[in-house]
Amino acid sequence: MNRFSYLRATSIDEAVREAAADPTARFIAGGTNLIDLMKYNVERPTRLIDITRLPLDRIEESDGGGLRIGALVTNDEAAYDPRIHDRYPLLSSAILAGASPQLRNSATTGGNLLQRTRCYYFYDPGTPCNKREPGTGCPATTGRNRIHAILGTSEHCIATHPSDMAVALAALEAVVHIAGPDGERTIALSDFHRLPGDHPEIDTILQHGEIITAVELPSTDFSRNYTYLKLRDRLSYAFALVSVAVALRMEGETIAEARLALGGVAHKPWRDPEAEAMLRGQSAAEGLFASVAACILKDAKGYEDNAFKIDLAKRAIIRALFQAASGTPQSQTDKRIQ
Template identity: 70%
Template sequence: MKSFTYTRASDITDAVNEVAADKEAKFIAGGTNLLDLMKIQIERPSHLVDITRLALNTIEETEEGGLRLGALVTNADTAYHEQVERRYPLLSHAILAGATAQLRNMATDGGNLLQRTRCYYFYDTDTPCNKREPGTGCSAIEGYNRDLAILGTSEFCIATHPSDMAVALAALEAKVHVTGKSGERVIPLSEFHRLPGDTPHIETNLKPDEIITAIDLPAKGFADHYTYLKLRDRASYAFALVSVAAALRLEGDTVKEARVALGGVAHKPWRLPEAEALLKDQPATRENFQKVAVAYVMGAKGYGDNTFKIELAKRAIVRALEQARDMEGKL
């Protein structure tokens, strides 16, 4: 691990100023991803700014009737929060599907969104990787790529985003509050993460000096008809091959609104509102769910080992929508 200096920020302005003053500085909270990457020399910050003492660790009601999750609230505290369990069970289920209890106790909500995308070759420093070293090439495209992306890929990268929480937040249309030297702004979750394009090393639309302060959940939580389906190689402690956050608003057997977000298939949570719109005012039938599934994987590309994910994603979408239809407020 490279040597680094360390300070503890006293407030948000202090934290932002410290990182803005050193382009190689990083914020650190739970550290569940950053410290691992530092140990294997992928992340090499010159300075760490500890933000764990900032007043960003509460969950509060918003004026719009939603909930505001402080960026430093742990994943565990979020998943088991009474209001989250009751009003946003989709989010609670997604968080509990990820990682281990020990990691959820340390990982923060803001940090969860900032996990580096996953790829074997990104973590293998002996192989070329555009994400680690731009311009060196993508070893995964011609290599072993079973777990990697089938949507939104480029010739420069086919890595996937690992977060379960972010998939649920995408379906719920959450918003991310950030603060930097230029002030505060709000980023829709759908615009927070980036597709790889020709700059796969840039994974979010955060500016270098910006810190996440909160995540806003809307008033509508889809607490009656929802599911988080995670398909993986083993029953626990594994990243998703394909995951689906599905939520429905029904009137009788008719779909009035549908939300679907996929994980494990792209560089960011994958959502297509135009595909969801196929269900509006339509019967909640398997046949109609299959139409949505086909639309979601339109343009998907397999790279050999991961081609099976295209069919797996279609089946997972149908299964998740059926589970959401058949569930009524059961956590």
């Protein structure tokens, strides 16, 4: 780990100003990802700006009837907040599917969104990696790639985003609130993370010096017909091979509105508006769900070790849609697939 200076910010303005002044400065809150990266010498900030004392640790009602979750609200606080549990159970379920209780007690809402993508080569400074050192290559394309992406990849990177929370937030069409040197702005969660393209080293749309202040959930009601299905190598403390967040609004037997996002398959939570449109106005049926899965995965590309993900994702989408349509969400306590 390299030497660095430390500052505890007392205001959002101070945090933004100090970060903007140092190109290698990083914000730190729970530190559950950043500290690991520093230990591996993947991240080498010369300055850490501690934001844990900023007034961003509350969950509040928003003007539009939704909820505003402060960037410093911990994952456990969000998962067990009665308002989130009752009104946005998809988010609560996704959070509880991730990490461990110890990590969820420290990890924050903002930090969860800013996790770096998971890849063996990215975490090993002894190997080339376009994400860590642009232009050095992507050995994952021909190496060990079982956990890697099948959608939205490029020749420069096939890593996946690891967050469970972000997948549910994408399906719920959450909005990210950002403060920076040029003022405040908002952006849809689905647009917050980038695909790798020619610049896999850039994970999000954040500019240097900008900070996440909150995530806002809209007032839509998906409190009954939802599910978060996570398939992984073991039943706890493992990243998703494939995950599916589904939120439906049913009118009798008809799907009136549908949201669907995948995790573990791309550089960001993956949504397909065309596939979602196929569900609207239709009755739940295996043939329909199979067509939706085929639409989502039509451009999927497998590599030597991860081609199995394509069929796994297809079956997971169909199962998750059945769970949501029938109002029998996947339990995060009893992880056997319903």
